[in-house]
Amino acid sequence: MKTITIITLQNIRNYGSALQALATQKIFEQLGLQVDFINYLRENACSNKNKIKTWCQGMPLLKKLFYSCALYPSFLLMDKKFNRFLQDHLHVQKQTYSTEEDFKKFPITSDIYCTGSDQTWNSGWNGGVLPSLFLSFVPDNIPKIAYSASFGKSKLDEWEKEETKKLLQRYQAISVRESSGVDIINNLGISGAVHVLDPTLQLNKDFWKQYAGKRNIRVPYLLIYQLNTNSQFDKYAKEMAKRKGLKLVRFCTRIDQCIKCGKSLIIPEVLDFVSLIYHADLVITDSFHATAFSINVNTPFISIYPDSFGGRLESILKLTKLENRHLKSYTDFSYVTTSKMDFTYANEVLEKEREKGYKFLKQALKIKL
Numbered sequence: 173m174k175t176i177t178i179i180t181l182q183n184i185r186n187y188g189s190a191l192q193a194l195a196t197q198k199i200f201e202q203l204g205l206q207v208d209f210i211n212y213l214r215e216n217a218c219s220n221k222n223k224i225k226t227w228c229q230g231m232p233l234l235k236k237l238f239y240s241c242a243l244y245p246s247f248l249l250m251d252k253k254f255n256r257f258l259q260d261h262l263h264v265q266k267q268t269y270s271t272e273e274d275f276k277k278f279p280i281t282s283d284i285y286c287t288g289s290d291q292t293w294n295s296g297w298n299g300g301v302l303p304s305l306f307l308s309f310v311p312d313n314i315p316k317i318a319y320s321a322s323f324g325k326s327k328l329d330e331w332e333k334e335e336t337k338k339l340l341q342r343y344q345a346i347s348v349r350e351s352s353g354v355d356i357i358n359n360l361g362i363s364g365a366v367h368v369l370d371p372t373l374q375l376n377k378d379f380w381k382q383y384a385g386k387r388n389i390r391v392p393y394l395l396i397y398q399l400n401t402n403s404q405f406d407k408y409a410k411e412m413a414k415r416k417g418l419k420l421v422r423f424c425t426r427i428d429q430c431i432k433c434g435k436s437l438i439i440p441e442v443l444d445f446v447s448l449i450y451h452a453d454l455v456i457t458d459s460f461h462a463t464a465f466s467i468n469v470n471t472p473f474i475s476i477y478p479d480s481f482g483g484r485l486e487s488i489l490k491l492t493k494l495e496n497r498h499l500k501s502y503t504d505f506s507y508v509t510t511s512k513m514d515f516t517y518a519n520e521v522l523e524k525e526r527e528k529g530y531k532f533l534k535q536a537l538k539i540k541l
Contacts, residue, residue: 285315291324353365397459463485
């Protein structure tokens, strides 16, 4: 059996990132490979002290004190939940790697190496172009592919273009999560990049059903999964739940969010993200992955674009012709009387895109140097 080693961002405390890693592992296992993940921890990025410092930057003193007190236990609880998920569901190597110096000692033992998925090539988040996330430590004679990788933006800055091009030229096959990623690579003079689905969408409803489990909330409910602070969002969700006669349930990623409207589920287990969306009667969210999972498992939803980084939401709604689920006004309650959503076209187009994704992977994994 061939082996593949993946570098991605599974250690980030983000439900979408964790589930992308699980999906990526399952996809490669379906294709007959033995999979493991590099235990990559970006230097200083994952310490709770640094996360709190970044979060509270620019806040007045009293507000900073309040959030520090709320965030620290939140991060500790999140560490516990996410570490349990990684241990139980992902094949992650024990040795950790953080710096470029660490990767000079990385043992090359697999047949193939892979970057992705997730925003592995986002130079803004990474504080620059990080060669290790482009598999710079893997020798030229070992096959390297990128699967559903992302730059996290629509174009590169001038300062990063030359180095990025040099690193990308070492890959034998590249697929990216956004069509803008294909444009970026083409503009660097590199051809052949393929646009594929996010790995969580590459696997269908039948796959995710096994992780949904039984419905734990017995009454019909409206699920809020909210990443960005927005008082209008909260008021709208509360009124929508009232008008539709649904229990309001809030998926809280921080302890301080429990003061907002709705029954608070404080930092649920990673797989509860799947279960709560799967069994919901309606989801209201500003998250790409909550929107994507809702579409994938055919749960009715309303998508609210955040002030920034709304491009991915717009893209998936356009692909599935569900643009009418984008809430444009907080006075629009037409969804109260809207009949049951029709996911027929969305299911058909996703199935076609899955075929495209598997075609890319099957061709990429046959590479012989």
